[in-house]
Amino acid sequence: MGMKRPQLLVRNPMQITVKVINMLSFLHMGFRLRIIDAHVHLDRVPGEDLERMAMCGVEGCVIPTPHVVLGVLEPEDLCDIIRRLLDFEVPRGRHFGIEAFVAVSVPFYGVVKADQCLRKITKYLENERVVAIGEIGMDAGSEEEERLFRAHLRMAKDYDKPVIIHTPVPEDPRKVEVTKKIIEIAKQEGFDLRNVVLDHTGFESLDMCLNSGAMVGLSVCYDKLTPQDAAEIVKKYDGERLIINSEFGFGKGGYFSVPRVVLEMRKKNIDPKTIERIVFTNPKTLFRLQI
Numbered sequence: 001m002g003m004k005r006p007q008l009l010v011r012n013p014m015q016i017t018v019k020v021i022n023m024l025s026f027l028h029m030g031f032r033l034r035i036i037d038a039h040v041h042l043d044r045v046p047g048e049d050l051e052r053m054a055m056c057g058v059e060g061c062v063i064p065t066p067h068v069v070l071g072v073l074e075p076e077d078l079c080d081i082i083r084r085l086l087d088f089e090v091p092r093g094r095h096f097g098i099e100a101f102v103a104v105s106v107p108f109y110g111v112v113k114a115d116q117c118l119r120k121i122t123k124y125l126e127n128e129r130v131v132a133i134g135e136i137g138m139d140a141g142s143e144e145e146e147r148l149f150r151a152h153l154r155m156a157k158d159y160d161k162p163v164i165i166h167t168p169v170p171e172d173p174r175k176v177e178v179t180k181k182i183i184e185i186a187k188q189e190g191f192d193l194r195n196v197v198l199d200h201t202g203f204e205s206l207d208m209c210l211n212s213g214a215m216v217g218l219s220v221c222y223d224k225l226t227p228q229d230a231a232e233i234v235k236k237y238d239g240e241r242l243i244i245n246s247e248f249g250f251g252k253g254g255y256f257s258v259p260r261v262v263l264e265m266r267k268k269n270i271d272p273k274t275i276e277r278i279v280f281t282n283p284k285t286l287f288r289l290q291i
């Protein structure tokens with residue numbers, strides 16, 4: 001009677017709904033953002049950096065076979081490289097809390113007997129840790145590169161694997177021309193571009209890559225994009241088909257490219273769902289990762 005009716009916390013149900021959503025996304029983003037680094041040369045990452053990557057939320061990664069190797073590689077040497085990734089880097093990643101997956105390919109610089117190499121690597125395609133073929137593609141745009149690229153695409157089609165495509169570094173004057181050729185070849189081969197990530201995309205080739213229907217990889221690394229560049233691109237375009245990766249990282253600055261881009265995206269108020277899509281859902285879907 002004399003008591004006041006307790007004031008309802010909710011005056012406007014819409015307001016509370018928005019609050020709850022914000023709170024949940026804060027909790028989700030603050031403590032549970034899951035990250036996949038979609039292209040990292042883990043064999044170059046020291047153990048202490050691996051631990052820090054895991055502490056930043058990197059739960060999974062894809063290690064491609066490099067497109068360049070030093071020296072001259074016989075088919076058996078290539079198998080050694082791939083076996084090292086599978087038998088050493090995958091368990092090492094797991095030791096530090098990162099589930100590592102592997103992409104196999106024949107490097108386009110440094111191998112001899114490319115055809116024999118191609119035949120040799122097929123045996124790894126049945127391995128459950130081998131989730132893609134890569135990195136493949138072209139760098140100088142030569143006929144030899146093109147021949148190998150087409151052979152890789154056919155193999156990926158036969159084995160139903162997505163592909164990681166290397167494109168020239170952003171400062172390469174041939175970047176746009178070679179990237180255009182890469183997209184044309186993939187189309188000529190009838191390869192489904194939804195199973196492609198066009199990696200190392202820079203500002204110059206961004207529109208072309210986004211319009212191709214492929215996933216677009218932003219490599220945040222010393223000779224490619226900065227974390228700020230990547231966040232700017234996400235802000236300008238939507239994140240529907242973008243993926244972030246660290247490639248070779250920043251030398252002494254470590255391999256924290258993806259967490260750094262997350263931080264930059266948060267600073268730019270990019271919505272948590274978009275961030276999650278770019279750093280987790282997109283790579284998980286493309287590579288069909290079981291994590």
Ligand SMILES: [Zn+2]
Pocket residue numbers: 039041064066067135247
């Ligand atoms: Zn690479």
